[in-house]
Amino acid sequence: MAIGASEAEPFWTDFLRDLVRRGLSGVKLVISDAHEGIKAATARVLSTTWQRFRVHFQRNALAHAGKSSRRVVSAFIATAFAQPDHAAAKAQWRQVADQMRPKLPKLATLMDGAEEDVLAYMTIPQQHRTKLHSTNPIERLNGEIKRRTDVVGIFPNEASIRRLVGAILMEQTEEWTVQRGRYMTLETLAPVCDDVLVSLPAAQRD
Template identity: 65%
Template sequence: MSGVSKSQVSRLCAELDERVGAFLNRQIEGDWLYLWIDATYVKTREAGRIVSVAVIVAVGVNTEGQREVLGIKVGASEAEPFWTEFLRSLNRRGLRGVKLVISDSHEGIKAAAAKTLKATWQRCRVHFMRNVLAYANKTQRRMVSAAIGTVFVQETPQAARMQWRSVADQFREKLPKLSAMMDAAEHDVLAFMGFPRAHWPQIYSTNPLERLNAEIKRRTNVVGIFPNDASITRLVGAMMLEQNDEWSLNRRYMQLEGLQTLSDTVPTRLSAVAR
């Protein structure tokens, strides 16, 4: 930095660390009905080696239809203990009222969510489609995708389940592994249909987190290799704080229709961080 002394840089970093720390450790108030969780990977130095570490992000929507970044964590892997500790840290800060957790099919996430949150689990529909299409060859994938797509245009959960099973049976002879995967995934992929229809477009996948992860990836790629985990937390935490401020100025993310009927308590509004 031209014209900026080391002491000034140190002071600015300390101020940023304080703001990010306040944001990431703030008390979570009210009911957060929907929770999206996902991870991306960045590189850091550890004991003289370059390693990949997971950066996990949790975004929630409350009873007023507002969304916020509720927490981030940097760690060595996406193993179950890592996710469990992260979700427990959210609980300690006051997270409550979660009815649906949306993530990919990572077993660590699923197991940790089952341990720490009394909530339904939604397997991301987009990730599922990628997984299931791996059992079809290139010439079959468009046909398979179109067939499974007919499930999601059904008007009711009952009709969707019937269509799901019909599509699975359609492929049972020629693509038995694909059909078996559909059999195993039915409940988890269609879980979102047990919630208000107005919310379906936002809760069937982790898409609400995809843009955040893409921006994290873009900004961390500029850095390349981080000196330590604290520097990752500083950068990503500052990005999430900035994102939260932007969201607070926008109209509500989700329609109020059905939100308060899911809540166990009277809704309470939370400011993202003390200013």
């Protein structure tokens, strides 16, 4: 965790560089909303694939469709997500965009620009894709942090923020580590890992 005044690119760049200094390596995919700061920092520091939150994209896409067309447009776009692999998804995405182009050119242009970002998760093994096309786990965690910090109101200093938020994050880390069936296991991630890992180090509190 890190405390910053804003989510501008310098904050995210420093945050990711700190993770790299502490040993982070082999990152295959970074998932977030379409925040330019974290997207630019990811490209600069990690040089890895960035995944746009799929639901956010769909909301943006439907804004370019009339009310009577939104259900059909949503169903057409969803056909790309239903494909068995990355290549098939990209082919279907382009086909849908081309079908939309005559009547909904702005939507087609949006799809052209978002193809790589929205379909990045399709390169990961299929059993993990439902957990990777969105930031729902992190958003739930952020909601819990907000709920518990709202009770405090005003923190006297950064140390007090670290104590409370750090404890919440440690609780979540332990849950994701121990309750393996709820998220992803190292064994099922092995096909995309540079180094095959079979265990996690014991969690430690600073």
